[in-house]
Amino acid sequence: MISKLAKIGKNLKMGRDCVIEEGAELGDNCVLGNFVVIAENVKIGDNVTVGNFSEFRPRVKIGNNVEIGSQTIIEEEVKLADNTSVGAHSILHEKSSFGDSTFIGSFCEIGIGLKVGKNCMIQGRNRTGDACTIEDNVTIKYGTILTSNVLLKENAFLGPNVITLGSNHERITIHGTVIGKNSYIGAGTKIAGAIQVADNIVTGAQSFVNKNLVEKGIYVGIPAKKIK
16 A cells, blocks of 8 residues: 555565555665555655565655665664665664664664664674664674663674673663774673773673773783783
8 A cells, every 4th residue: 555645766666565654755766575564754765675574664764775674673763874784573773873884684673762883784683772872884793782872983893792781780770881993892792881991902702891991902801801
């Protein structure tokens, strides 16, 4: 079903039982799978491909040359810039935004108000809390969990299954972890709440960071200590 008040570009290819509500706009050469729902006032650019059973909620903005996997939900006021990609079975919560040429894998859940820069790689099965910021050229490998208000600075790299914690042993909530520019956080590293990791730091796999790391170097162990 296409609303008479929707604007459809040239060469739309659409599967069965799709819904395009009033005020929605689709650019040229878009491809929609089966059972896709595009809510009111959604804006979609040219050359966008959407998998089966995906849903766009009101006021979403999608750029040009974007790919959306099957059974993905994109909530209100999410923005995807040009050349972005979202895998299947992911949820992008409201008011999150993603810069040019950023990739989001399958089975991800992105928190409210997340801001992601350009050329970022967020692999599959990642989870973020609300109000995180991910700057340009950041890589987050498979299975990572970020608590709320985390800042990942430019060119940071998080290995698989990294966790930033959001509370201490007294069950007091502490957010605001910062990971600096060009830092490499090894696979399975755990970082305590509100820890500050400076630029150009490396942590070894399975390390536990329980204090601020302010000096450039390599840190390993439980708790993490500088070795070089």
